[in-house]
Every structure is written in C-alpha cells, then in structure tokens.
Amino acid sequence: MSDANCIFCRIVAGEIPATVVARNEHALAFRDLHPQAPSHLLVIPVRHVDSLASADNTAELGAVLSLAAEVARAEGLAEAGYRVVTNIGGDGGQTVQHLHFHVLGGRQMHWPPG
Numbered sequence: 001m002s003d004a005n006c007i008f009c010r011i012v013a014g015e016i017p018a019t020v021v022a023r024n025e026h027a028l029a030f031r032d033l034h035p036q037a038p039s040h041l042l043v044i045p046v047r048h049v050d051s052l053a054s055a056d057n058t059a060e061l062g063a064v065l066s067l068a069a070e071v072a073r074a075e076g077l078a079e080a081g082y083r084v085v086t087n088i089g090g091d092g093g094q095t096v097q098h099l100h101f102h103v104l105g106g107r108q109m110h111w112p113p114g
Contacts, residue, residue: 003048008098012046022071026063029071029103038106039075039082043068049099051088068103077105085113 003009010016011030018030021041032040045064049055065084072082082105087093 003098006048006096006098008042008044008096008100009048012044022067022074024063024067026060027067029067032102036102037104037109039077039104041068041071041075041103042100043071043103044098044100050097051094051099052086053088055099064099064101068101072103072105075103075105077103081105081109083109083113 007016011018012028020028020030022029023046026045026047027043028046029041029043032042043064045055045060047057047060049057049060055061068084069078072078072084075082082103085102085104086100087095
C-alpha cells in the first residue's frame, strides 16, 4: 500500500526520478539528493511504512537492512566502515514520513552524531 502524497512512495512508483542503485522484493536503494558524506544512499521499504516505530513486518525489515548492507559493499564501504541511520518522529529528525535508512560512508563518522 502506498501513500499518494509520500515522496518516497512516488519514487517507488517511478513518478519521481531517483538514481536507483539496487532493489529487492521489499526494498529500494537510491542516492540521496543532498548527500552528507561521499557515499549517501537511502534504503526504503517499497511498501509505505511511516517509521521504524510503526514497522511490523520482520521479513520486510530484514530485506531492507540486507539491501543496506549490500549497497554498502557495492559502494566499497564495508572494509573501512559506514553508518546506517534512521530518524523517528520530529524530535528524532524525521522529515519524510516513510521509513528510510541512510547509508553513509566514505569519510570518518564522528560521535555524537548531532
């Protein structure tokens, strides 16, 4: 099920262009339009899920995270390391109400993140 007003659902449907790098049955990975690292990919479920707080399908979550690891390897990030982040709700910094994981790498990640 999709949300007609959701930008990520529209990307999944092909209505909005994106630089897609990988896809599986449950997930889609594409380049972030405003990268915060040399490699910055977004990995989303193809089905609309508001956030991790409302995710209820463990097979789907597993497929999304598996694709995140796959694209990190394809980007050459696995050996040096990378970060996978999801934001939940307003205080968590979520700006698009569709579950998404940021895969960031290609530079030293600092802690705390923000």
